[in-house]
Amino acid sequence: MIKMENIEKTFGGQTVLSDVSFNVKKGEIFGLLGPSGAGKTTIINILTGMLKEDGGNKEVIANPHEIGIMLDIGGLYPHLNCLENLNLYAQIYGLPKNKPMEVLKTVGLEDSAKKTVSKLSRGMTQRLALARAILYSPKLLFLDEPTSALDPGTSKGVCKLLQELREQGATIFLTTHNMDEALKLCDRIALLHDGKIVEQGNPNEICERYNSIKTVPDLESVFLQLTGVEL
């Protein structure tokens, strides 16, 4: 569904991506892992056409209207309330009137439906951004650190939600620097370091390969072995 081949990206002399290749299969949850500043958001921006790559090939097989994107708090109007924000897209996509409220329930924001976005906490805003991205049941989802501002409990809820979406046939591409979450949630992962993908595959298999399953599989130590830096 997604293919990246030897993608390069430079920002005014600073090479952020030097050789990034991976592919994402239909119906899987694919996690892109790397520390802050590694270039994860840049990769999403390239895949969603917001940035142009400097070299390499990419392919995203999906119609633009079947793609859901959650980038930070993008897509939200600070002066409107949660429901009004979702209503805009519900109407454009011709969804039933009760759909926005339903999705708000799914992300646990039903009690804040009439709250102005600028008055929400960071974690609530993040959940609303997720709600906006999944509102129209997209076939392909790009989620940039969907759980970074959430407490562990809510975070678990979101992971469960993403698994449900996968069961309904969605392909999900997400970035994270939470190794535990990646291990539990993702079918396959890619580790990004120094502008390159240093390893990719099933997270448990990767852990086995690097012999880092002591009591539990430990992606942190794999990353440390591979790169010498901590996540």
Add this chain to the structure above:
Amino acid sequence: MRNIKAIFTKQLKSFFKNPSLFGTPASFLLIPFLMLMLTDAGDARAIIVSQFVLMFAGISMIGNASYIITEDRSTMNLRFMGMAGVKPWQYLIATSGVFLMVSLGVLYLFGLMAGFSGEVMINFLILCMLGIVCSILLGTTLGLSKFAPFTMIIALVLGIGPIFAVANEALANMFRFTFVQQMNIFIRQTGGTILEMPDGTVQVIEGVAAIPEGMLQIMAINVAVLLVLFIVTNLRNGLDGERLAKKRG
């Protein structure tokens, strides 16, 4: 139609919920109202109102149109709407629809303040609404272009220029064919005035209610030029996200 209705609803809510949007039009309405209430403006009525109408049509409406687009873009909604299949013309119609509706209300209040009724009021609304169309087109074009940061400067020149043009012929010539100057001329001519001649006689100059000959044509040309400017700037690039849509067929 679905897209237009959705965006119209959103822009209308945005307008009344965001002080950055309703703030200036509201103040441009309130200030002359207070001025006229607190003083005996007499002959100066039309002049006071005309200056604020110009600032409303020039400064606040150009600024508002540009602001709302900049917000749609910086929140990435313009791109998401483009991906959802919204076309630039649908976005333009929905967004300007809201501004036109609000403007009609505001202009009517301005008209009442100036003491207009009947034919003058209707002509005033026709001419000024054409002016608002110009402002929206200009603001939208600026908002979608890389000149967005200069919107306020351009709006200031258009909103205040005609006021200075009254005192300076060279300036008057410069602004002669702009939509703001047409509005300026029209409102001033409706006022009429009483002149005391040097020989002591009194001459009454009646206000004129009709739109001067050629003025509507000048307005139409303004609209046409700005529409072409909008099309050239934006249909070529499309809304953010349109390019992606094209690539995937």
